[in-house]
Amino acid sequence: MTVLTRITAVAATTVMTATVAFADGHVDRTGWPDSFTVGTGSQGGTYFGYGSGWAGIVSDVLGVNGGAEVTGGPMQNMALVHTGDLAFGMTTMGPAAESIGGGNPIAPGLQMDNACAMFPMYQTPFSVTALASSGIKSIADIPAGAAIGFGPAGSTSDTYFPRMMEELGVDFDRRNGGWSDLGGQLQDGLLDVIAFAAGVPVPAVSQLEVQTDINIIEFTEEEQAKIIAAFPVAAFDIAATAYTTLEAPARSVSMWNFAIANCDLPETFIYEVVDAVMSDNERMVTAHRAAQSSLPEFWDRNTVMAWHPGAARWFTENAGAEISADMIHGDM
Known part of the structure; x- marks a missing residue:
């Protein structure tokens, strides 16, 4: 989990000089x-x-x-x-x-x-990315024990995507890290798959597809229905215009x-x-x-x-x- 340097609490934040709300539209900035x-x-x-x-x-x-x-x-x-x-x-x-x-x-x-x-x-779509050279074109293609990057510890992706993968019967080795770092690890062959939960276009994916050939893996209708039944998500299509790799909308699920x-x-x-x-x-x-x-x-x-x-x-x-x-x- 990212270590965040503690900043001054809101309650102790120095406030601006209080002003008064006027009829001409000036905003009351008290506090x-x-x-x-x-x-x-x-x-x-x-x-x-x-x-x-x-x-x-x-x-x-x-x-x-x-x-x-x-x-x-x-x-x-x-x-x-x-x-x-x-x-x-x-x-x-x-x-x-x-x-x-x-x-x-x-x-x-x-x-x-x-x-x-x-x-x-x-909406945050849940999507899966792999290198084209891996041969992974579907969830079913993910090999047993695959190293999957789920994003930063405690993120939406890390909280829900491992559960979704388990629901779909995928056996994996769980990895965490920032999206840019995981993208680099995927490109270097240290990861088999990255399971993204982020608004599209995800910068790390956009960068990857400029540098190498990738597969953006969509869920099948059956996989989508199974995930929707088990988690607080809704059906979602990643637009084909989101990434140059896509030629048609990619079936997914999303969370607001x-x-x-x-x-x-x-x-x-x-x-x-x-x-x-x-x-x-x-x-x-x-x-x-x-x-x-x-x-x-x-x-x-x-x-x-x-x-x-x-x-x-x-x-x-x-x-x-x-x-x-x-x-x-x-x-x-």
Whole structure:
């Protein structure tokens, strides 16, 4: 698991000089932090690229210094945002549900319910990549004892993909690491397969297909149905345009990702953060193509986390969201 240098907790963050809300539209910045950090994932993964993008947009629009931090991914982000070590993070529905229920391996038994939903990001497809020279063209082709890279320890991929492979009867040797490192290991012949759970296009895969011939392996209809029945995922097709290797959509499954915020951050701050991201999708897509799904109408894809009050207000006022009181932090 990635070791993250502890940063100043949100509660101890130096705040900007408080201002007053005026009728002419000035925003009340009482309690706003003077900087923020977004917990992402490993370099070479979609989380880092996407998180760096929206951190930059928010920083530019709001005039608050912000940036992205490499972390171990969704599970660690839930822990860091819950404790206030990070203001923001990114997670998927599965790890979020497990963390809220006390099942996060970083702190077993701790109910991480102080990490609030902020806005929908994109769906994470689960996909398998192998070198074309390996001859692996399907899940059934993966040899017994194959070395499979599942991403950073505690990531969505590492949490769910090994279980999925076991469900499909694959015998494997489990490996962990950052996506860029695993891509290099695959290219060097140290891994047989990489099992990716990341928004497409995954930078590590895009880099691989420029450097060598690869196979992006789709699930059969039967394999897809079996996984959907066993895990909190939905059917998904990876578009043929995502990678030059693909000639047709690749059958997969996916899990939704959401941006999260420490629940104690000021409502006005979170409202403006959400507004900066959700009000200009074109700019977000320029930052990362996965943001094509970062649209207000997907607010209802959050089914497990309490909403931050500032985010709930934005989606209610601007997206016609009907969020029940028991799904808003502080009203529960």
